[in-house]
Amino acid sequence: LWHSDSSFRPIPAKFSLLSARVVNPKGGNTEFADMRAAYDALDDETKAEIEDLVCEHSLMYSRGSLGFTEYTDDEKAMFKPVLQRLVRTHPVHRRKSLYLSSHAGKIVSMSVPEGRLLLRDLNEHATNAEFVYVHKWKLHDLVMWDNRQTMHR
Numbered sequence: 408l409w410h411s412d413s414s415f416r417p418i419p420a421k422f423s424l425l426s427a428r429v430v431n432p433k434g435g436n437t438e439f440a441d442m443r444a445a446y447d448a449l450d451d452e453t454k455a456e457i458e459d460l461v462c463e464h465s466l467m468y469s470r471g472s473l474g475f476t477e478y479t480d481d482e483k484a485m486f487k488p489v490l491q492r493l494v495r496t497h498p499v500h501r502r503k504s505l506y507l508s509s510h511a512g513k514i515v516s517m518s519v520p521e522g523r524l525l526l527r528d529l530n531e532h533a534t535n536a537e538f539v540y541v542h543k544w545k546l547h548d549l550v551m552w553d554n555r556q557t558m559h560r
Contacts, residue, residue, distance in 0.1 A: 408469060409440065409507070409509055410469065410509045414511070415466040415469070416489065419555075420554045421553065421554060421555060422554065423552060423554055424551040424552075425437065426547070426550075427544045428546075429546075436542060436544065438560050439539065439557050440559070441538045441556070442533055442556050442558060443504040445532060446503050448537075457493050457494055460516065460517075461491070461492055461515045462491050462493050462506075462507075462513065462514055463489070463513040463515060464490075464508060465510055466486045467486050467488075468512035469512075488512075488513075493507075493529075495555060507529055507530055507533055508558060512526075
C-alpha cells in the first residue's frame with residue numbers, strides 16, 4: 408500500500424532509509440511518489456478545497472483494508488487515530504505538498520464516504536506515473552527519503 412512511514416503516530420517519521428543487503432532477482436522494486444509535484448499539479452479550485460482539511464490516520468485502518476481486523480484492547484489503545492493536515496508546508500523551504508497515506512481513512516470535516524472518495528481521488532492523482540520514481544534495487548544500494556514529501560510502496 409502507498410504510505411508515508413508512521414503517519415499514524417502523533418509525530419511521524421521525517422526520514423527513512425533502505426539498504427539492499429539481499430536483492431530478489433525478480434520484483435521487489437520500491438516506488439516513490441513526489442507529493443510536492445502532485446500538489447503543484449492540482450488545479451487552484453482543488454488546492455483551495457483541500458487547504459485546511461485534516462485527516463485521521465490509523466494503523467488499524469490501513470491494516471483493516473487488508474483484512475486484519477482482530478486487535479486486542481491494548482493494541483486499540485496503542486494505535487488510536489491521530490490527526491494530520493492533508494496539505495503540509497515544509498518547515499525549511501516552505502513548499503507545499505500533499506500528505507497522504509494508506510493510513511488516512513477519514514477527513515474530519517466530511518462524511519466517511521465523501522472523505523474516502525476524496526482521499527481515493529487524491530491518491531490516484533498523486534501516484535500517477537508522472538510523479539513516481541521506481542527504484543530497481545542493486546546489491547548495496549542505499550536510498551533515503553523525506554516522508555514529509557513522498558509516499559512509497
